[in-house]
Amino acid sequence: MLYWLLKSEPDVFGYPDLVRVGVEPWNGVRNYLARNYLRQMGAGDLCLFYHSNAKPNGVAGVARVVRAAYPDNLQFDPESAYFDPKSLPDNPRWSMVDVSPVVAFPTLLTLEALRDLPDWDDSPLTRKGTRLSVFPVTESQFRAALAAVGLEPEKLETGVVQTVNT
């Protein structure tokens, strides 16, 4: 199993929205490196759900990949801001995964607090100038993030979690 971080602007789609909808297609990613990471995701992988452009910024909860990469629906929708006229249906350029909520953090793990965690010294999140919206986190980074808000990773792995059903 792999671990990831997904950025989202809470004004657009925050963790509470994920809880509300139950399953969300993670569409609209239009960066090749981020897309390649999406394609590496497998069902069951866990994601830190990060609020960007927020007050304050930080990880709001954990999400789970419930469907591995498949073609992003918006690339073929001329009405969408994410429409890509160069993407052909028989060779889709952009991919998305489906994610579901696993557990809301009891408190937001702020960017400031993340910077204090040694495991997070080297990450696209804390590195200046990196704007990737999807990237891998190490197991130790994932565990450190959960520990920082008092959650136990083992309970996620054994399924004994506060899961929000659809």
Next chain:
DNA sequence: GCCAACGTTGGC
């Protein structure tokens, strides 16, 4: 609102 950083575009 500012602006640094960086990805993409398009002329050549």
Next chain:
DNA sequence: GCCAACGTTGGC
């Protein structure tokens, strides 16, 4: 294939 211009991200 280079690279300047441009657009976007995202912290502050």
